[in-house]
Amino acid sequence: MAAGAAATFTGPAGAPVRATLSADAWQRFRKSRLAMAGLVVVGLLVIAAAGAPWLAPADPAKQSLIEKRARPGGKFLLGADEFGRDILSRLIYGSRVALLVGGLSVAIALAVALTLGSVAGFVGGWVDALIMRAVEILLAFPYLLLAIAVVSALGPGVLNTTIAVGIWGAPTATRLVRSAVLTARDSEYARAARALGATGARVLVRHVLRNVLPSVIVYSTLFMANAILVEAALSFLGLGAQPPTPSWGLMVSSGRDFLLVAPHITTVPGLAIMLAVLGFNLLGDGLRDALDPRLRGQL
Amino acid sequence: MLTFVARRLLLAVPVLLGVVFVVMLTVDLIPGDAVALMLGEHATPEAVARLRDYLGLDKPLLVRYAAYVGHVAHGDLGRSIQQNRPVVDELGDAWPATLELTVAALCLAALVGVAAGVVSAVWPNSVFDAVARVGSLFGLSMPVFWTGLVLIVCFALWLPWLPVGGAGSLGHLVLPAITLALPSVAMVARMTRSSVLEVLREDYVRTARAKGVAERLVVSKHALRNAAIPILTLLGLQAGQLMGGAVLTETVFAWPGLGRLMVKAIFARDYVLLQGAVLVFALAFVLINLVVDLAYGALDPRVARQG
Numbered sequence: 001m002a003a004g005a006a007a008t009f010t011g012p013a014g015a016p017v018r019a020t021l022s023a024d025a026w027q028r029f030r031k032s033r034l035a036m037a038g039l040v041v042v043g044l045l046v047i048a049a050a051g052a053p054w055l056a057p058a059d060p061a062k063q064s065l066i067e068k069r070a071r072p073g074g075k076f077l078l079g080a081d082e083f084g085r086d087i088l089s090r091l092i093y094g095s096r097v098a099l100l101v102g103g104l105s106v107a108i109a110l111a112v113a114l115t116l117g118s119v120a121g122f123v124g125g126w127v128d129a130l131i132m133r134a135v136e137i138l139l140a141f142p143y144l145l146l147a148i149a150v151v152s153a154l155g156p157g158v159l160n161t162t163i164a165v166g167i168w169g170a171p172t173a174t175r176l177v178r179s180a181v182l183t184a185r186d187s188e189y190a191r192a193a194r195a196l197g198a199t200g201a202r203v204l205v206r207h208v209l210r211n212v213l214p215s216v217i218v219y220s221t222l223f224m225a226n227a228i229l230v231e232a233a234l235s236f237l238g239l240g241a242q243p244p245t246p247s248w249g250l251m252v253s254s255g256r257d258f259l260l261v262a263p264h265i266t267t268v269p270g271l272a273i274m275l276a277v278l279g280f281n282l283l284g285d286g287l288r289d290a291l292d293p294r295l296r297g298q299l
Numbered sequence: 300m301l302t303f304v305a306r307r308l309l310l311a312v313p314v315l316l317g318v319v320f321v322v323m324l325t326v327d328l329i330p331g332d333a334v335a336l337m338l339g340e341h342a343t344p345e346a347v348a349r350l351r352d353y354l355g356l357d358k359p360l361l362v363r364y365a366a367y368v369g370h371v372a373h374g375d376l377g378r379s380i381q382q383n384r385p386v387v388d389e390l391g392d393a394w395p396a397t398l399e400l401t402v403a404a405l406c407l408a409a410l411v412g413v414a415a416g417v418v419s420a421v422w423p424n425s426v427f428d429a430v431a432r433v434g435s436l437f438g439l440s441m442p443v444f445w446t447g448l449v450l451i452v453c454f455a456l457w458l459p460w461l462p463v464g465g466a467g468s469l470g471h472l473v474l475p476a477i478t479l480a481l482p483s484v485a486m487v488a489r490m491t492r493s494s495v496l497e498v499l500r501e502d503y504v505r506t507a508r509a510k511g512v513a514e515r516l517v518v519s520k521h522a523l524r525n526a527a528i529p530i531l532t533l534l535g536l537q538a539g540q541l542m543g544g545a546v547l548t549e550t551v552f553a554w555p556g557l558g559r560l561m562v563k564a565i566f567a568r569d570y571v572l573l574q575g576a577v578l579v580f581a582l583a584f585v586l587i588n589l590v591v592d593l594a595y596g597a598l599d600p601r602v603a604r605q606g
Contacts, residue, residue: 001525025312025327029433034436039435059588061535082548088573098346129499133313133314133317134317135320136314136317137314137317137321138321140314140317140318140581140584140585140588141321141539141577141580141581141584142538142539142540142541142542142543142580142581142583142584143539143540143543143544143575144543144547145543145546145580145581148326148546148577149322149573151323152565152570152573153326153328153329153570154328154329154330155330212327225440229442230397231441232444233442233443233444233547236444236547236550237546237547237550237562238566239565248436249442249444252442252444252445253444255448256448259448259451259452259456260452260456262428263452263456266445266448266452267445267448267449267452270441270442270445270448270449273442273445274437274440274441274442274445275440277439277440277441278436278437278440279440281436281493282436296397
C-alpha cells in the first residue's frame with residue numbers, strides 16, 4: 001500500500017520516488033518464488049527465440065523419412081515428427097512464432113487501447129459513450145470467436161493471426177486503460193498540474209498515462225499468455241500459421257493421426273505451450289502483486 | 300425490481316444490434332470478390348445472383364444493415380452454401396449437442412471449482428490448498444485442444460475405457476466435458492478462494508463465530524452467500540470462455556455441435572453459415588450475461604435498488 005501511495009506523488013521529488021517504487025516492487029517481486037519461476041521461464045523463452053539458430057540441434061525443416069515418428073531419446077532428444085523432423089529444434093524455432101505473434105498482438109491491442117481508452121476516459125461525454133458501447137459490443141463475442149471470425153475472413157497466416165489476436169485483445173485493454181485514466185484524471189495531482197497551468201495533453205501524457213503504466217504492464221504480460229494460447233488454438237484449427245511454419249499449435253495438430261503409434265508428436269509441443277503460458281501467467285501475477293496489489297481481482 | 304429488469308433488457312438492445320452489425324461486417328474483410336470466393340468457379344449464375352442479393356455487397360452500408368437486421372429478426376440467416384439448406388436448420392441440428400457439452404462443463408466448473416475454492420479458503424496454506432493452487436495454475440495454462448488429445452491418449456487409447464470421439468451416450472460426454480471444463484474449474488477455484496478468504500475476514504463472520512455459530516454454517520450461510528456475486532459474475536463470463544473452448548473441444552472429439560459446424564463452414568468458405576454460427580454464439584452469450592445481471596438483482600437487493 002505504501003508504494004501505491006508513493007506512486008501518486010510526483011513533482012520535484014518525482015525521480016527519487018520513482019526509483020524507490022521500482023526498487024520496492026523488485027523487492028516484493030523477488031520474494032515470490034512463483035514470480036521468479038515465471039521470470040526464469042520467460043527469460044529462457046526469449047533466449048530460445050533469440051538464439052534459435054545456435055541452440056537448435058538440427059535444421060527444423062530437414063526431413064528424414066526413414067526416421068519419421070522416431071521416439072524421444074538418442075539422436076532426437078524429444079523425438080521426430082511425422083516427416084522425421086527434429087521436434088526439439090522445431091520447438092525452439094516455434095518459440096519465435098509464439099513470441100512474435102504474442103508481442104505484436106500485444107502492441108496492436110495496446111496501441112488501440114491507449115488511444116481510444118485515454119480519449120474516452122479523458123474527454124468523456126458522448127465520445128466516451130460511443131467508444132465504450134463499441135467495446136461492449138466486441139466483448140459480447142465469446143472468447144476466441146471474434147478472432148476466429150476475423151482470421152477466417154482475412155485468410156490464414158501468421159500476420160493475419162497476429163491482427164486477429166490483437167483485435168481480440170483490444171476491447172478489454174481499452175476498458176482497462178479508460179478506467180485507469182478516469183481514476184488518474186480526477187486525482188489530486190492531476191488537478192494540481194492543471195491548476196499550475198498544464199494543458200490537457202500535457203496532464204494526460206506526463207501525469208495520467210504515467211500512472212496508468214503499472215496496470216498496462218501487468219495487463220500486457222497476462223495478455224501474452226492468452227495471446228500464445230489463442231495463436232496456438234487458431235493454428236491448431238488450421239486457421240493460423242500454415243505448414244511448414246514451426247508453430248506449436250500446428251505441431252500438436254499434426255500428430256493427431258498418430259496418437260496411438262506416436263503420441264509424443266502431439267504431447268511434447270503441447271507441453272511447450274503450457275510452459276510458455278504458465279511462465280507469462282506467473283510473471284504477470286508476480287508483477288501485479290509487486291507493482292500494485294490493488295489490481296488483484298481486477299486483472 | 301421491475302424497473303431494474305426493464306432497464307437491463309433495454310441496455311441489451313444496442314449491444315445486440317451492434318453484434319449483428321459486426322457479424323455483417325466480417326464478410327467485408329474477405330479480400331477480393333467474396334461471392335466468387337464462396338461459391339467457387341462452378342457456381343450457377345442463379346446461385347451467384349441469389350447470394351449477391353442476400354449479401355447486398357453493392358448497396359450502401361446502412362441499407363445493407365437494415366436489410367440484414369430484417370432478415371435476422373425474421374429468423375432468416377440465409378442459405379448454407381455447401382448444403383443448400385437454410386442456415387437456421389443447420390444451426391438447429393447442431394445446437395443441442397453444444398448446449399449439452401457446455402452445460403455439462405459449466406456444472407463441472409461450478410461444482411468442482413467452488414468446492415475446491417471453499418476448501419482452499421477454509422484451510423489456507425494447507426496441503427490441499429497448495430495442490431489446488433498449483434493445479435489451477437496449470438489448468439489455466441493448458442491449451443484446451445491439447446488437454447483433450449492427452450485425455451484421448453490416456454483414457455481412450457491406452458486404457459480403452461471411453462470412446463475416442465463422437466456423441467450419443469453418457470460415456471461420450473465424459474472426456475469432452477472434462478476437457479472443456481478444466482480451465483474454468485481453475486478460474487472458478489481461484490476466484491472462490493480469494494473471495495471467500497476476503498469474506499471470512501469480515502466483521503459479521505467474526506460476530507457469527509463469536510456467538511457460537513458452527514463453522515460449517517459460518518462458511519455456508521455467511522461466507523459463501525456473500526462471496527456468491529463475484530463467483531456468479533465469473534461463471535457468466537466463463538460461459539463465453541466455454542463457447543469458445545467448445546469450438547476446439549468439438550473439433551478434437553468430433554462432437555457434432557455448433558463449433559464443429561463452424562470450423563467446417565470456414566474450410567468450405569461457407570461464410571453465410573459461419574456468420575450464422577457466430578451470431579448464435581454471441582447472442583447466447585449476451586443473453587447469459589443478461590440473466591447473470593438479473594440474478595445479481597435477486598441475490599443482492601442493493602443492486603436492484605440502484606438500477
